Each structure stands twice: as structure tokens, then as C-alpha cells.
Amino acid sequence: MNRWGALLVWELRQFAGNPVAWIVLGLLAAAMAWGACSGASLHRAQSQALAVESQADAAWLASVKERAQQYTRPSAEPLPYWQDPGDVAGFSRYFLRRHAFKPHLPLSPLAVGVSDLQPSRVPVKLETLFGIAPVYDFEPPRVLMSGRFDLGFVIAFVMPVAIVLLIGLLTTFERDRGMLRLVAAQPISPRRWLGIRVCSIAAWLLLVIALMLGGALWLAGVDPAAAPVELASAMALVLVYALFWVALSFAVVAAWPTAAGALGTLAAIWILLCLCVPLLGSAIVLGTVRAPSALYRIDALRRVTDAVEAERQAVLAAAFAGRADLAPHAGQIGRLDYATRQTFLVPERERRLAAQQHAVLNVKETRERATTLLGFVSPSLGVQSALATLAGTDMQRHRRFEKQVRDFQLHLRDFFFSRIQQQIVAPTPRPPGSYSRQNFSEFDAIAHFRFQDASAASRATAVLPVTLWLLALSVGLVGIAARRLRRWPADL
Amino acid sequence: MNWRLLLLEFTLLRRERRVWWSLVALALLVVGACLVTAQEQIRGSAAKADIAAAERQRWLGQGVKDPHSAAHYSIYALKTSPALSLLDPGVDPYVGQAVWLEAHHQNDGLYRTQDEAPVLQREGLANPAALLISIAPLFAFLLAFRAVALERERGTLRLALGVGTAPLRLIALKATACVGVLVLLLIVPVGLLGAAFCVREGTFSTDTTLRLALWCMAMTVYFVIVVMIGMIVAARITHGRAALATLFGLWTVLVLALPRWASDAVAVSWPLPSTQSVQQALQERAPAYWSAEQGASQHAALLARHGVQRKEDLPVDLRGAELDMAERHSHDVFDEVLGGFYDQVSEQDLVHSLLGWISPAIAMQSLSPALVGSDFAHHREFIDTAERYRRDLVNRMNAAVMKPVASAGAAQPAGDAALWSQVPEFRHSRPALWTAPTALPALVTWLVAGVLLLAVTLRRLRP
Numbered sequence: 042m043n044r045w046g047a048l049l050v051w052e053l054r055q056f057a058g059n060p061v062a063w064i065v066l067g068l069l070a071a072a073m074a075w076g077a078c079s080g081a082s083l084h085r086a087q088s089q090a091l092a093v094e095s096q097a098d099a100a101w102l103a104s105v106k107e108r109a110q111q112y113t114r115p116s117a118e119p120l121p122y123w124q125d126p127g128d129v130a131g132f133s134r135y136f137l138r139r140h141a142f143k144p145h146l147p148l149s150p151l152a153v154g155v156s157d158l159q160p161s162r163v164p165v166k167l168e169t170l171f172g173i174a175p176v177y178d179f180e181p182p183r184v185l186m187s188g189r190f191d192l193g194f195v196i197a198f199v200m201p202v203a204i205v206l207l208i209g210l211l212t213t214f215e216r217d218r219g220m221l222r223l224v225a226a227q228p229i230s231p232r233r234w235l236g237i238r239v240c241s242i243a244a245w246l247l248l249v250i251a252l253m254l255g256g257a258l259w260l261a262g263v264d265p266a267a268a269p270v271e272l273a274s275a276m277a278l279v280l281v282y283a284l285f286w287v288a289l290s291f292a293v294v295a296a297w298p299t300a301a302g303a304l305g306t307l308a309a310i311w312i313l314l315c316l317c318v319p320l321l322g323s324a325i326v327l328g329t330v331r332a333p334s335a336l337y338r339i340d341a342l343r344r345v346t347d348a349v350e351a352e353r354q355a356v357l358a359a360a361f362a363g364r365a366d367l368a369p370h371a372g373q374i375g376r377l378d379y380a381t382r383q384t385f386l387v388p389e390r391e392r393r394l395a396a397q398q399h400a401v402l403n404v405k406e407t408r409e410r411a412t413t414l415l416g417f418v419s420p421s422l423g424v425q426s427a428l429a430t431l432a433g434t435d436m437q438r439h440r441r442f443e444k445q446v447r448d449f450q451l452h453l454r455d456f457f458f459s460r461i462q463q464q465i466v467a468p469t470p471r472p473p474g475s476y477s478r479q480n481f482s483e484f485d486a487i488a489h490f491r492f493q494d495a496s497a498a499s500r501a502t503a504v505l506p507v508t509l510w511l512l513a514l515s516v517g518l519v520g521i522a523a524r525r526l527r528r529w530p531a532d533l
Numbered sequence: 534m535n536w537r538l539l540l541l542e543f544t545l546l547r548r549e550r551r552v553w554w555s556l557v558a559l560a561l562l563v564v565g566a567c568l569v570t571a572q573e574q575i576r577g578s579a580a581k582a583d584i585a586a587a588e589r590q591r592w593l594g595q596g597v598k599d600p601h602s603a604a605h606y607s608i609y610a611l612k613t614s615p616a617l618s619l620l621d622p623g624v625d626p627y628v629g630q631a632v633w634l635e636a637h638h639q640n641d642g643l644y645r646t647q648d649e650a651p652v653l654q655r656e657g658l659a660n661p662a663a664l665l666i667s668i669a670p671l672f673a674f675l676l677a678f679r680a681v682a683l684e685r686e687r688g689t690l691r692l693a694l695g696v697g698t699a700p701l702r703l704i705a706l707k708a709t710a711c712v713g714v715l716v717l718l719l720i721v722p723v724g725l726l727g728a729a730f731c732v733r734e735g736t737f738s739t740d741t742t743l744r745l746a747l748w749c750m751a752m753t754v755y756f757v758i759v760v761m762i763g764m765i766v767a768a769r770i771t772h773g774r775a776a777l778a779t780l781f782g783l784w785t786v787l788v789l790a791l792p793r794w795a796s797d798a799v800a801v802s803w804p805l806p807s808t809q810s811v812q813q814a815l816q817e818r819a820p821a822y823w824s825a826e827q828g829a830s831q832h833a834a835l836l837a838r839h840g841v842q843r844k845e846d847l848p849v850d851l852r853g854a855e856l857d858m859a860e861r862h863s864h865d866v867f868d869e870v871l872g873g874f875y876d877q878v879s880e881q882d883l884v885h886s887l888l889g890w891i892s893p894a895i896a897m898q899s900l901s902p903a904l905v906g907s908d909f910a911h912h913r914e915f916i917d918t919a920e921r922y923r924r925d926l927v928n929r930m931n932a933a934v935m936k937p938v939a940s941a942g943a944a945q946p947a948g949d950a951a952l953w954s955q956v957p958e959f960r961h962s963r964p965a966l967w968t969a970p971t972a973l974p975a976l977v978t979w980l981v982a983g984v985l986l987l988a989v990t991l992r993r994l995r996p
Contacts, residue, residue: 061778072790079797090809097813108824124825135822158627158647162809175643178808179874181881182624182909184800185647187898190793202785210778217774300774301683304781308671309555316668317562323659324569334580335644339609339631340587347591405649412652426652436652 052241077261116476129481146433147267152193154434172447208290288518295525318419542710604636615906616736621662623907634923637821677763761983819863853934889975899972918961
């Protein structure tokens with residue numbers, strides 16, 4: 042072994058015997074374990090709610106079918122349509138219960154992302170405008186306000202603090218104690234001396250962080266075989282992010298500051314990158330990509346609903362006149378029940394609100410694109426978003442879910458609206474003396490929602506730019522450190 | 534108080550350029566966050582005022598219709614933001630800002646600001662209280678480190694103590710200077726902005742003034758506590774490096790990690806029932822649309838209540854009485870299921886505020902929104918007020934439907950503007966301030982413990 046190798050081994054042993062380093066890493070490991078388990082606990086509860094809801098939907102449908110069967114008995118007084126599951130219009134409005142579920146991915150404990158804000162369980166109703174009702178699963182507002190102590194938070198915010206603390210302390214010992222002049226008197230360049238020390242710290246840190254990440258996910262119950270691609274990408278991303286903070290710290294300590302100076306500067310950089318950039322970015326995005334308050338949508342919805350209701354006769358008459366099969370039955374317009382009327386009025390409401398909906402979606406997408414771009418300026422933001430992408434708790438996956446919910450709703454509308462409107466053209470004869478209307482019995486033909494997820498490869502590809510960007514930054518910062526370390530400090 | 538020595542300490546702090554300019558930058562950031570939050574609040578309040586007025590007009594001008602249809606049409610109740618939420622929006626961005634007061638349902642609040650916000654906005658800590666509670670302690674620790682540990686390493690502390698100044702007096706002066714700088718740069722500007730905002734918006738009142746004063750005082754006490762912690766560590770640990778590392782670690786643990794951990798730990802240890810189970814319980818126990826069998830048993834109950842055998846003999850309209858019966862039954866269910874659920878949320882908040890004993894940041898995180906009026910207790914008041922209003926509105930409508938018709942076979946009279954105008958405009962008031970701050974004892978305990986520990990530490994101070 043040459044003398045540089047011997048120095049590296051000595052430095053590695055020094056780190057291994059440093060109690061402060063292990064206290065810091067121990068606390069970080071505990072934080073990672075808690076974060077992963079906390080995220081897993083939230084997602085377990087949500088998955089359980091999905092399973093219970095699915096069972097409740099099935100039980101409801103079974104009870105509805107049973108009632109429909111019971112109501113086939115003869116009766117002197119017919120059942121009101123809103124109490125009759127055998128009436129297609131009544132069923133569609135008062136009995137149809139379908140939910141769309143967004144199941145969690147195997148690696149979900151990696152980051153809570155937006156899973157505590159956005160619903161993973163959405164009721165699909167035919168009259169909901171644009172498919173998505175503004176529903177959510179209630180989470181304690183205090184927890185939402187302070188933010189989750191999840192693995193994503195620990196990796197993005199706490200891990201950098203541990204890294205800068207260790208490098209800031211362990212590389213400035215000689216400087217603080219006035220021993221640097223003794224080191225400088227040895228036949229070794231400053232670049233090699235500090236470089237080997239930082240390399241030894243980095244080697245330990247990367248190894249321990251990889252083990253801690255794996256251990257935390259294992260504790261949270263993640264099956265590595267269930268998401269190998271995402272897991273490998275997450276490991277690479279976290280290690281590159283750790284490397285970035287090591288390289289940044291290296292560039293700072295390469296200026297030979299004291300521990301106080303190094304930690305002060307690194308703390309300022311941490312605040313700048315992790316807090317100030319998102320804060321300023323948020324202010325700029327909100328200021329430039331403006332949207333009217335979401336509350337104005339209430340006003341628009343009420344105005345359009347009132348207007349459509351006021352023009353109801355005209356809207357229905359136009360809808361009947363526009364269809365060859367309905368036109369001869371225009372005389373029935375005044376006798377249509379509420380649910381049947383809605384099959385014509387809901388699309389009209391959506392048509393009138395489409396421009397506003399389009400504008401809202403545009404603003405959301407622009408703001409989300411800006412967030413992605415800012416992730417390249419604030420590594421913590423970029424890493425949190427990337428971890429959420431790999432965990433399947435990101436906003437893009439939720440948008441995909443919303444889009445599929447809308448498609449599913451349109452499919453259900455096709456199924457029911459055609460059958461309801463067919464009753465205008467050719468009503469099923471009511472069985473003589475029947476309690477129920479009996480024009481609908483296809484309960485088992487109603488479709489179920491199945492979420493089509495993006496592939497694991499596409500998730501891994503989505504986080505590749507951030508990973509490569511952090512790697513490039515790390516290389517650049519190491520270059521800056523190497524340039525600074527051409528000579529020993531003048532004030533030895 | 535030796536004013537000349539205090540002035541000297543101020544001057545010394547001012548000369549630490551890196552720390553000074555970093556503090557100025559933080560002060561600008563806090564003011565910037567305050568302005569951004571204020572702007573959002575102005576826009577939000579304007580939107581709410583517009584929509585509330587439009588809703589009232591729509592309610593009054595809905596024309597002639599069946600009162601039960603009017604109860605379904607109903608209104609949206611809008612939550613007014615607390616006057617001082619520019620200082621600490623608290624839970625406001627995470628709770629519904631509007632609720633539809635519909636018959637049969639106690640609906641959830643809708644349009645949470647954060648639902649539509651990009652991830653960036655959630656990460657931004659974009660409010661003054663979050664910055665003051667999370668970031669300012671790091672600067673307080675740096676100031677304390679500079680004032681004690683660094684002066685000891687430079688030998689100036691030995692000189693200062695050598696001229697006969699008592700350690701307690703000297704450190705008290707240094708602490709006063711540190712707290713003074715923090716208050717002057719970080720609290721005074723946002724306090725003034727808060728007051729100016731209230732004057733501009735016309736929300737200045739005794740309650741607002743008291744809340745603002747108490748918020749500024751609580752934040753000052755918080756700064757005193759963190760400066761004292763910094764002084765104690767810097768005085769007890771004689772090696773500057775070790776003192777600095779400890780302070781950095783303390784900031785990470787006490788301020789960065791523990792507040793989030795505490796929120797999480799409370800949520801995990803005292804879990805709430807899932808929204809799904811709550812909704813299912815409501816659907817099963819108080820369905821909005823009842824079945825034919827349930828309808829039949831309701832009819833039987835109504836006949837028994839009025840002591841008659843036939844529907845025709847009822848002294849009230851059957852449909853109206855049935856609607857009224859189902860509605861009043863749902864009130865009990867809502868109180869039990871939803872009321873119990875919100876009680877559990879409040880209990881979680883109480884436990885969280887008690888965890889203020891393990892970190893002053895947790896105590897302050899709990900206290901700040903309580904003082905401003907943006908915590909869950911205040912939101913609960915809005916939920917309850919809106920629900921009381923809804924019940925009153927629906928009961929009035931049902932009473933109109935219940936009126937017996939003049940003659941058999943006659944149509945039920947429709948409601949009109951005279952009936953709609955009997956429903957007053959929706960308003961909600963905030964609960965009294967003294968019911969809110971449960972974290973205050975924890976903060977006071979931290980202050981007292983800090984003073985005692987600092988006094989003990991200074992007795993053994995080695996220059």
C-alpha cells in the first residue's frame with residue numbers, strides 16, 4: 042500500500058473511532074426509520090380505507106340487488122322512482138355507488154408527497170362536473186401545516202444538516218487547534234491531504250446512508266423485489282444527493298475556514314437552498330402565474346346552474362330537436378323526472394364551464410412545471426419531488442388518476458344516459474300491478490374503475506434528469522474545491 | 534441596567550458583519566413572506582366577500598319554489614380569514630374555506646388553498662411565523678455562541694470579567710443585546726405590518742390589538758428562551774467547536790426535527806378514524822334518501838306521535854313532517870359521529886400542545902396560530918356556526934313544508950321572498966382569546982427553567 046492509501050486507511054479508521062460521527066449518524070438513522078414507518082403507517086391506513094370502501098360498495102350493490110328483487114312483487118301503490126333500484130333513472134342517481142381507487146405503490150413509504158392532501162379514493166357520480174368532486178380524506182390540519190416527518194423530509198432536509206455538520210467539524214480540527222502548520226510542513230499537497238479526508242468521510246457517509254435507507258425501508262415493510270427499478274433509482278438519487286452536499290461542504294472547507302466559519306457558511310447555504318429558493322420561487326410563481334381564487338368557481342357554478350335551470354325547457358327542447366330518435370317525443374319534456382333531465386342538463390353545464398375548467402388546469406400545469414424547474418435550483422425541492430415520483434405519491438400520478446377518473450365517469454355516463462334516454466324513446470312496459478318500474482337489472486354489467494399506472498421504467502426515467510444534474514453539480518463543486526486547494530492558506 | 538455596556542454589546546453585534554447581514558437578510562425574508570401572505574389574504578378576503586354577497590342575493594332572489602328545494606339550493610358559507618393571519622396562516626390553507634349548507638348533509642369544507650397549490654408552495658414555509666420559529670433560533674444560537682464561546686476563545690471574556698463585572702450581569706447584558714437585535718429586526722417589522730394591515734382592512738379592534746400584542750410578546754419570550762439555551766450551552770461547553778456543534782445539533786433536533794416528529798407522533802399514537810369510516814357511518818345512520826321500508830316506519834312513527842290512524846288525519850303535512858323527522862334524526866347522528874370526530878382532532882391538538890414541554894418550538898408552533906386565531910379550535914368554531922345556521926335554515930324550510938294545506942287535495946303553498954328573508958345573513962364570530970392558548974404553560978416553563986439553569990451555569994462560569 043502506498044502512503045496515500047495508508048493515509049486513506051488511517052482517515053477511515055479515524056472516522057470509525059469518532060463518537061460524534063456515530064451519534065450524528067445514529068440520530069439520522071433513527072429519523073430515517075421513523076420517517077419511513079410514519080409514511081408507511083399513513084399509507085397502510087389509506088390502503089385499508091380503500092379495501093373497506095371496496096367491500097362496502099360490493100355490500101351496497103348486493104343489498105340493492107336484493108331490494109330490486111323484493112320490489113318485483115305486485116303492489117297497489119307504485120314505488121317512487123328515487124326509492125326504486127329497478128328504475129334506471131332512479132338507480133343512476135340514488136343507488137349507483139362506484140369509487141375510483143388510487144392504490145399505493147410498493148415503495149410508497151419513501152415519501153408521503155401529496156398523498157396526505159390529495160384523495161386516493163374518489164366517488165364517481167354521473168352528475169359531478171368534469172369527473173372529480175372536490176373531496177379529500179381528512180388529515181389533521183396541524184400535521185398538514187407542520188409537514189410530515191416522512192422519509193422524504195429526512196432525506197431532503199435533515200440528512201444534509203448531518204453531512205455539513207460532520208464535514209464542517211471533522212475537516213477543521215487542525216485549523217482550529219493551530220495544527221495546520223504542522224501538516225503543511227509534511228511532504229503532502231493540501232489538495233491530497235484534505236481530499237483524502239473528505240473522501241474517507243464521504244465513503245463512510247455514502248455507505249452508512251445506503252444501509253440506513255435500505256434498513257428504514259425494510260422496517261417500513263417494503264419488499265425490494267416488488268419495486269426493484271424504483272428502489273435502485275431511489276438509492277442512486279439519495280446517494281447522489283448526499284454526494285452533492287459532501288461536494289458542497291468540500292468546496293466550503295477548501296477555503297480553510299474555522300469550524301465556526303465553515304458551519305456558519307454551510308448553514309447559510311442550507312437555508313438558501315432549502316428554504317429561501319422555494320420561498321422566493323413560490324412568491325414569483327404565485328405572482329406571475331396568476332389565477333382567480335378557487336372560490337370564484339363556486340360563484341361560476343351557481344350562476345351556470347341557475348342559468349341552465351332557468352333555460353331548462355329551451356335546453357331540453359334543443360337536445361330533443363338535435364336527435365332524430367328523441368325529436369318525435371318532445372312532448373314528454375315537461376314530464377321528465379329529475380334524474381332523466383340531468384342527463385341533458387349536466388353536459389350543458391359542463392359545456393358552459395369548460396373554458397373556466399381549461400384555464401384552471403392550465404394554471405395548475407404551469408405552476409407544476411415551474412416547480413419542476415425550480416427543483417434544479419433548490420436540490421431539496423428537486424429531490425423531494427423525485428422521491429415522491431418514485432414512491433408514486435407525486436402530483437403527476439394524481440393528475441393521471443384524475444384523468445382516468447374522468448374517462449371512467451364518461452364511460453358510466455354512456456352506459457346509463459343511453460339507457461335512461463332510451464326509456465323516453467321506447468319505455469319498458471311496467472309489469473301489471475308491479476311495485477317497481479323494472480326497466481333496469483344489469484347491475485353486474487356496471488364497469489369497475491381500474492387505475493392504469495405508469496411503468497416503473499417511466500418513473501425511473503422521470504427522476505434521471507435531477508439525479509444527473511446533482512451529479513454534475515457535485516463534480517463541479519469538487520472541481521472548485523480542487524482549484525481552491527492549490528496551496529496551503531497564507532495565514533498558517 | 535448598564536445602558537453603556539448594553540450599547541457596547543449592540544455595537545459589537547453590529548460589527549459581526551456576517552451575522553449582522555445574515556440577520557438583515559432573514560428580516561427581509563420575513564417581511565417578504567408577510568407581504569406575500571398579506572396579498573394572498575387580501576385576494577382571498579375580497580373573493581369571499583364577493584361570493585358571500587352574491588350567495589345572499591341568490592338566496593333572496595331564488596323566486597317562488599318548494600321550500601325543500603330551497604333547502605337543497607341553500608347557500609355556501611364562507612370562512613372569513615383571521616385579521617392577523619398574515620403573521621401565521623396556521624391551519625387555514627389546509628381546511629375548507631367554504632361549506633355548502635345543504636339539506637340532509639353536514640358537508641365537508643371545500644376549496645382548501647393548498648389543494649391547488651404546487652408542491653413548491655407547501656415547501657416554501659412562506660409565512661412569517663414559520664420563519665421566526667424555525668430559522669431565527671439558528672441565528673439566536675449563533676449570536677449566543679459569538680457572545681460567550683467566541684469571546685472566551687479570544688480572551689475578551691476573561692478581560693471583561695477581570696474588571697469586576699459579575700458573570701450574571703455580564704451575560705444578562707449580552708442576552709438582552711441578542712434578544713434586542715432579534716426583536717428589533719424580526720418581530721417589530723412584522724408587528725407593525727400586522728397593525729398597518731388591520732388598519733387598512735378595517736379589522737382593528739380590541740381583540741385584534743390584544744392578539745397582536747400577545748403574539749409579539751410570545752415570540753419575544755420564545756427568542757429569550759432560545760438565546761438562553763444558546764448562552765447555557767456556550768457557557769457550559771468550554772471548547773468552542775464542541776459548543777458550536779452542540780448548538781447546531783440542538784437546532785436540528787429541537788427546531789427542525791422535533792416539531793414535525795411531535796405532530797406525526799400524535800397522529801400515529803392517537804389515530805383518527807378514517808374519513809371513509811366516518812362517511813360510511815353517516816350514510817348508514819342518516820341516509821339522505823331513505824328506502825321505502827324506512828319511509829313506512831317513519832310514517833308509522835309520525836302517526837303514533839300525533840295519535841292518529843290515517844295519514845289524512847295528521848295535523849301536519851306528511852311529507853314535511855317526514856323531512857323534518859329525518860332531518861332532526863340526522864342532527865343527532867352528525868353531533869355524535871362528526872362532532873366526536875372533530876373532538877378527537879381537538880384532543881390531538883391538545884396533546885400536541887402538551888408536547889411543548891420537549892421543545893419550545895413545538896410550544897410556539899401551537900401557541901402562535903392559537904393567538905392569531907388560525908388554529909383548529911378557531912376553525913371548529915366556523916364549522917359549528919355554519920352547521921347551526923344550516924340546521925336553522927333547513928328547519929325553517931321544513932316548517933314551511935309541514936304547514937297543513939287549507940283543504941284536502943290542495944297543493945302545498947310554495948315559498949317566496951318573504952320566507953327566504955326570514956333566514957338571516959350568515960356570520961360567524963371567533964371564540965374568545967382566553968379559551969385558546971393551551972401551550973402557554975409549556976412556554977412559561979421553558980422560560981423559568983432557562984433562567985434558573987442559566988443562573989446555575991453562570992455561577993460556575995470559567996472564563
